Amino acid sequence: MTSGNLAKKILIFTIPIMLSSILQLLFNTVDMIVIGNFAGDASLAAVGSTSALINLIINLFIGVSIGANVVVSKAVGQGNEEKAQRATHTAILFSIIAGGILIVFGIFTARTWLTLMGTTADSIDKATTYLQIYFAGSIFNMVYNFGASILKSVGETKRPLFYLLFAGITNALLNLLFVISFNMDVAGVALATIISQGISAILVIIYLMKRPGYVNLKLKKLRIYKKELGQMVLIGLPAGIQSCLISFSNVFIQSAVNSFDSTIIVSGNTASANIEGFVWVSMNSFYQAAIAFTGQNYGANKIKNSKKILLICMLYTFITGIILGGGAYLLRTPLIELYTNGEAVKYAEIRITIICLSYFLCGLMDLPVGSMRGLGNSLLPMIVSILGMVVFRIIWISTVFKFNHELWVLYISYPISWILTEIVHYTCFIFTYKKRLKQSKLLTN
Helix, strand or coil, X not given: CCCCCHHHXXXXXXXXXXXXXHHHHHHHHHHHHHHHHHCCHHHHHHHHXXXXXXXXXXXXXXXXXXXXXXXXXHHHHHCCHHHHHHHHHHHHHHHHHHHHHHHHHHHHHHHHHHHHCCCCCCCHHHHHHHHHHHHHCHHHHHHHHHHHHHHHHCCCCHXXXXXXXXXXXXXXXXXXXXXXXXXXXXHHHHHHHHHHHHHHHHHHHHHHHHCCCCCCCCHHHCCCCHXXXXXXXXHHHHHHHHHHHHHHHXXXXXXXXXXXXXXXXXXXXXXXXXXXXHHHHHHHHHXXXXXXXXXHHHHXXXXXXXXXXXXXXXXXXXXXXXXXXXXXXXXXXXXXXXXXXXXXXXXXXXXXXXXXXXXXXXXXXXXHHHHHHHCCCCHHHHHHHHHHHHHHHHHHHHCHHHHCXXXXXXXXXXHHHHHHHHHHHHHHHHHHHHHHHHHHHHHHC
């Protein structure tokens, strides 16, 4: 990751990540289709009502996996195999501990949180069942995500893709078996999910145990190394908090959509948001590449390469955003009709027009965040993102949208927040880049 044709290497590294993310969305879509068609609307609503809470909690721990990626990447760039292995063993054991915490959280507090979220009486029992079973498999979820993050740090992205593909197909088949044949309803979907996550987690662990070198894993050596864990948390926790708070801001957006008191508008909003997801995860893959490549070059004391990496990722992200976002806009009607029909299509088109035509701005906004995290600066981008993506949107909803209660006024807050946040992020990257470059020169001298 530190020499040769970086543009080619970044593309080869990123494509499997992009395909993995798209596959995850497709498999989630299969979950929704199976439960919606074979278990009914109440079951679909129950599963859907848990997604916000799952994202809010899971993202906090997944953020630390970003820290693991950076720490291992930097160690690899330094040629420090011992540090890379300490970080690997720390990350895997931490993922197991985090999974255990989530198991306790999910089993004993699921219903309380769902009640606080205002889950309807006719779906709270099923939602609780789904959430408890889902969180019961949290160790598998954590181990896979941390393991995949470690593999990304050494440029290995194809293996996680293959494992995810196998687990996803298994998940889809088990959904059909448990829901249709065994009539297990939401419990069947949840059980299929944790079994498939278990398969992917086991495959990642087996590969790490067989892979020689920097990230070789030996179960008997699993332990928490305080220094490496501290570095992971210092970089990863701000990323996790940022993801949680941005998810929290989206709750406000959803509440604003609900304020129209129209299931047709809500349905249209949901359909558009699902379509947008495919565009976002594709662009976000280059953000992940920026973290890994920048981290290795930072470790190798090739700070100047971080600027080149950012520019390459910017170009790829812009092209991806324009092609996929523009394609989603041009094909908006048939795509939306896969999810809903009638008048809801009109409202979905309002959102998809505003979001997808400007979505490349969101992708470009994320890139300097990845570069800064690769350079070991995670706190500053977290603060900027919270102000630009969370505080700004809440103020917008409380003022501009309140006095001009139109759907397009609500959605326009997205691109405006992206532009404002993007300007500050790139300024902060320049500051971080110059600071690291100065430190590099002092070390060299």
